[in-house]
């Protein structure tokens with residue numbers, strides 16, 4: 001199918017600013033889904049609140065646009081009710097890791113088969129440019145006019161430590177790589193996390209003098225290297241891209257199915 | 271099939287009612303005094319092919335059951351005081367997105383961590399106005415285990431009928447007390463399934479276009495209709511909008527679908543009301559005390575009567591007005607600073623004749639608490 005067949009064109013134009021990275025993530029995601037050949041009726045997209053979370057409105061899947069930070073909790077209910085469905089949960093960085101931080105680590109701990117996409121623009125875009133837990137120290141935001149002093153998370157490290165069984169990072173510059181990683185994440189059985197650097201030229205870029213969308217994306221190319229690149233030795237500031245974790249562990253819905261089977265057998269015997 | 275009689279806690283009676291109603295999915299977080307509901311369902315649901323999940327907090331619990339309901343399941347969570355406060359955000363979501371779900375709150379005293387193991391009826395207003403914005407909500411309660419069972423079944427039926435969250439408010443005495451419960455046999459109580467759309471695959475389905483009767487035929491996620499569900503004001507496709515006309519119409523629809531059906535939703539029980547000179551209005555365990563007082567004083571020829579509320583919201587205004595119309599005075603008995611008494615004053619014509627007997631110290635209301643005030647009202651001195 002063409003990518004546009006996955007779009008609800010009735011709801012366009014989208015609300016994103018020109019140059020916003022979220023549209024690139026949308027394109028990359030739809031190409032991944034198309035490549036996997038998953039029927040549209042089998043996909044449920046659940047999102048929270050923020051610019052990135054509006055992505056669910058634009059795709060022709062079952063879509064649940066929920067509350068700020070809570071998307072993974074809603075998705076957990078959908079998945080456990082209908083384990084045969086594919087759950088994709090795109091979130092912004094503030095959505096996923098500030099207000100949603102608790103849900104994020106517990107979804108990872110359970111290893112429930114959901115694909116979490118963290119569209120990381122390091123800022124709260126929809127509310128006008130306040131700093132997020134991923135902004136990082138020294139950077140400017142409307143709520144940190146003198147630069148934030150808040151340290152940041154490493155999403156990949158956090159996801160791995162919490163128990164996610166597939167963890168990857170990519171950027172809107174590396175759009176083909178993004179599609180491949182998303183396809184692997186969606187196919188993975190268990191909780192998968194894909195962090196995607198996604199530029200917000202409107203707030204993050206302007207406040208922090210990173211230029212427009214093109215400059216910001218070029219920067220993603222310059223500051224990232226593939227996992228294990230020898231360049232890291234010379235320049236430890238570089239950020240690794242690629243798949244960090246890909247392992248098999250018991251998946252939550254399957255484990256619960258065993259509980260159900262045992263309980264039903266016991267009930268039948270009684 | 272003969273009915274089975276069991277000797278259980280009120281929390282277990284709620285569990286039995288939920289299973290009878292066809293509960294398939296429960297998500298919760300432990301909190302006193304509601305915990306037994308989660309514990310019993312953790313044991314009972316899998317044997318019926320249902321799902322139980324203990325979430326990381328109450329917020330996630332309500333979110334998870336909303337997700338499960340959207341996927342076609344009959345769902346419930348249970349909580350108390352502070353946990354119920356945490357659920358208010360998602361409760362508003364379920365109102366707005368019109369997703370059936372049942373929330374049992376076994377009340378504890380507040381504010382804050384309050385008084386966890388003692389009795390209170392402090393969540394009446396929280397049930398009505400805990401979440402932000404204007405909205406309607408259904409809230410049911412009960413004073414004994416047979417009614418806990420029946421009202422729990424009602425809660426599921428109403429949630430599925432009106433596509434709305436339904437709140438069950440029990441108090442700690444009802445939740446923890448043990449008494450007899452006669453389990454109805456299958457088919458004895460009517461069960462309601464949600465209205466599912468007849469629209470065929472490929473034909474334009476408008477998930478948020480109400481029928482003439484206000485009901486919204488639903489398509490479960492995973493079915494053939496793909497649509498958007500949001501907590502934002504939305505059009506008939508479920509897509510966000512700020513068009514003033516659509517916003518206004520949706521607000522009216524959300525409120526009217528419940529407010530125009532108060533005759534079906536509002537349930538009360540009357541005891542000795544026909545000739546009652548003094549009408550008591552009460553609910554939950556305090557209604558049991560009142561009933562004892564009424565029955566005792568009748569033996570002395572005093573014309574006491576009781577209107578027991580089973581629906582708290584929408585407030586059964588008509589039933590209250592009717593029961594109190596010929597009374598010399600009305601005495602509201604509740605375990606808070608007076609959350610229902612305000613509604614009773616609004617419902618009756620003579621609010622000066624409405625009195626309150628209450629306790630808010632975690633101690634159950636005793637017959638003497640009521641009789642102390644009655645002696646004053648009746649001019650018998652203290």
Ligand code: SF4
Pocket residue numbers: 015016017019020021022051052121125126199200201202203
């Ligand atoms: S504010 Fe930033 S994140 Fe939001 S749409 Fe505009 S560019 Fe994108």
